[in-house]
Amino acid sequence: MNKKRVFSGIQPSGGIHIGNYLGAIKNWVDFQKDYDNIFCVVDLHTITVRQDPKILKEKIRETAGLLLACGIDVEKSVLFAQSYISAHSELAWILNCFTPMGWLEKMTQFKEKAAGGRERASVGLFDYPVLMAADILLYDTDVVPVGEDQVQHVELARDVAKRFNSLYEKDIFKIPEVKIKKETARVMGLSNSEKKMSKSDAGENNAINLLDTPDVISKKIMAAATDSENKILFDINRPAIYNLLVIYESFSGLTKGEIESKFVDGKYADFKKDLAELVAEKLKPIREKYKEISESGEIEKVLKQGADKARPMAEAKLKEVKEVIGLG
Ligand code: AMP
């Protein structure tokens, strides 16, 4: 029986953090055994806001290297960078012509990201979900594992696919399903638990980067916001401590009950110390593996080989799309 296809992407911007890891990457690693997987470093999405060319180039390799270090295995998964396959841009253009502006106007992430004002935001930033739809639809994707912030974009991809299929009365595109891991679909910031942990905060105390050293991890966690209750309980109405507990739960594998009993008489400072040790211990092998991979000089080769595997699939789908439209 054919395995179902998973596709997901990550931007090579800023530092990859534990929100990315717990909300997305960890699930991708777990899916590898049961699915046919394609993972993409979405560099074309990253240029929707201004990037330094040298840093972008480094980040593409760093992101790919971190995915490998987290356990993406190129024997089981295809890993490549989006800009290596021009079919992504080409299908995005075609889908642009089938996507009403009104659908994009509803995207909440554009509203957040264009905080400097929509007049100044790039057209690419507005159009970002259509490129994401192209990524997904090129590969007959069944399942798209993402964090909660991307659910609306996957829904848009579904709508675009359905619209296209119905216009041409042919099942050109598979309709993808979104998959989120409920507990960690939205890991919040450490200093501001009202804001999701995000790449733009990676240099600050709000996010723990996968490459942070134990000292930095400890500093960030000890400085994390809590509340004045000093009770270590999973209470969703106390978002700061709840978020720290969710991080503890995901890294430790313990149940909520076990964690609450463990810290029943504990103070926040004791819990934070334990959490910092746990996170540092879990990230240590990733950091070590990353060092090994980045020093091996193999990342470029992995990305090229991945693109060579993905390209024929993408080109076949693009050809099908062009034929049905009457292009070429
Ligand atoms: P990005 O950082 O936007 O490239 O996101 C890569 C993946 O990580 C996407 O699936 C996001 O939904 C997910 N993600 C990003 N930030 C978080 C977060 N704070 N909590 C959970 N998942 C996240």
Ligand code: TRP
């Ligand atoms: N937009 C996603 C993010 O910022 C990344 C992404 C691009 C993606 N293309 C995708 C995720 C396709 C899933 C499927 O997180």
